Amino acid sequence: MGGIVAIVGRPNVGKSTFFNRLIKKREAIVDSISGVTRDRNYGQSDWNGIEFSLIDTGGYVEGSDDVFQREIDKQVNLAIDEADAILFLVDVVDGLTGMDETIAQLLRRSQKPVFLTLNKGDKSKVTENRTEFYALGYDHLFTVSAINGSGTGELLDELVKVLPEQSEQIGVPLPRFAVVGRPNAGKSSFINALIGEERYIVTNIGGTTRDSIDTKYNRFGFEFNLVDTAGIRKKSKVKEDIEFYSVMRSVRAIEYCDVCLLLVDATRGFDGQVQNIFWLAHRNNKGVVILVNKWDLVQKETQSSKFFEQEIKEKTAPFTDVPLVFISTLNKQRIFKAIETAVAIYKNRSKRIPTRKLNDTLLPIIENQPPPSYKGKFVKIKFCLQLPTRHPQFAFFCNLPQYVKEPYKRFLENKLREFFDFKGIPIQLFFRKK
Numbered sequence: 001m002g003g004i005v006a007i008v009g010r011p012n013v014g015k016s017t018f019f020n021r022l023i024k025k026r027e028a029i030v031d032s033i034s035g036v037t038r039d040r041n042y043g044q045s046d047w048n049g050i051e052f053s054l055i056d057t058g059g060y061v062e063g064s065d066d067v068f069q070r071e072i073d074k075q076v077n078l079a080i081d082e083a084d085a086i087l088f089l090v091d092v093v094d095g096l097t098g099m100d101e102t103i104a105q106l107l108r109r110s111q112k113p114v115f116l117t118l119n120k121g122d123k124s125k126v127t128e129n130r131t132e133f134y135a136l137g138y139d140h141l142f143t144v145s146a147i148n149g150s151g152t153g154e155l156l157d158e159l160v161k162v163l164p165e166q167s168e169q170i171g172v173p174l175p176r177f178a179v180v181g182r183p184n185a186g187k188s189s190f191i192n193a194l195i196g197e198e199r200y201i202v203t204n205i206g207g208t209t210r211d212s213i214d215t216k217y218n219r220f221g222f223e224f225n226l227v228d229t230a231g232i233r234k235k236s237k238v239k240e241d242i243e244f245y246s247v248m249r250s251v252r253a254i255e256y257c258d259v260c261l262l263l264v265d266a267t268r269g270f271d272g273q274v275q276n277i278f279w280l281a282h283r284n285n286k287g288v289v290i291l292v293n294k295w296d297l298v299q300k301e302t303q304s305s306k307f308f309e310q311e312i313k314e315k316t317a318p319f320t321d322v323p324l325v326f327i328s329t330l331n332k333q334r335i336f337k338a339i340e341t342a343v344a345i346y347k348n349r350s351k352r353i354p355t356r357k358l359n360d361t362l363l364p365i366i367e368n369q370p371p372p373s374y375k376g377k378f379v380k381i382k383f384c385l386q387l388p389t390r391h392p393q394f395a396f397f398c399n400l401p402q403y404v405k406e407p408y409k410r411f412l413e414n415k416l417r418e419f420f421d422f423k424g425i426p427i428q429l430f431f432r433k434k
Contacts, residue, residue: 003084181263401431
């Protein structure tokens, strides 16, 4: 992964339009996840094969100038803290404003690479206004148009040069399990309960974000790196910021892991914030285990866990093949089971199905239940194979790939899950012309 890039700037300079343009560079990217907290968007983009996460720090609170100023400071500071590089967007048609200068001052203190990006560069007033922006003290100005995309190539060429390279691991990389979830769901307690008071830690590697540390865990025959996204609450007591942080940390931890242990507070339920983190993991094709914590605090009936499970499955549909483990970090209940499940899912994610076995299993099923005909044309699937990728992807070769619709893709996915056990793992299917 190439790190995190934040787009900052005052309201109405075209941040969201520019964000949308960048994440739509190719179809296979993660969709932007809107409304993670009110108006902030998260997505993935790539340029010349270097992938990076993009965060749009949109939506400021309307109000008096002071409130405005405070909000801008807060949001820009949050972005600065977490991002590896910053796209500072200004509106070249409006010219330089006081608010732009305030943001520039904040960015100057950050010591992070900042790219001053002049938006609306396709308008006629550009040349006369452009020179004003040199007053902000940046040597290089990038003129772009978020609407038609002109100028973005040059900007991205420079941007990817400053992003951190993904370190190549020597030898066999250990599985990486990320503990993610809302603040106060019990992430730290879970990790402490797992490691135990004696702390069986072999190494502490400074992690991907300032206070997310990789803890190497090796006992009971398991060995893996635990990526902790705890320590979110320390930053600020403001609720809005906590939400922003929990997702920002999760974005990073999820990108760098193989399996996500998503901690859900049983007393709070599977709410919107948790769902966002779940879909973030799904879109990044990571394995997922849902750990329902604080189960000891819930008033239980005989069927409690069944109902809870049902409710979660409705909210994660159509990806319902996800293991649920009810735990209590306080009483150390089923913590070992949680790790066992995560290890099993890690194995599922790297599973390879021999081509012959795949065809012998699926082709008779496909023959029995072929894709429905479309406009009088019949789709014939002749052959399938698993692609050599890090997570399960399958290619099906047929005469009319464009006529294979979503319900049938889901039918095939369910058959793959039924016969080859891909529990907790997103699967991607591709249909190609034979």
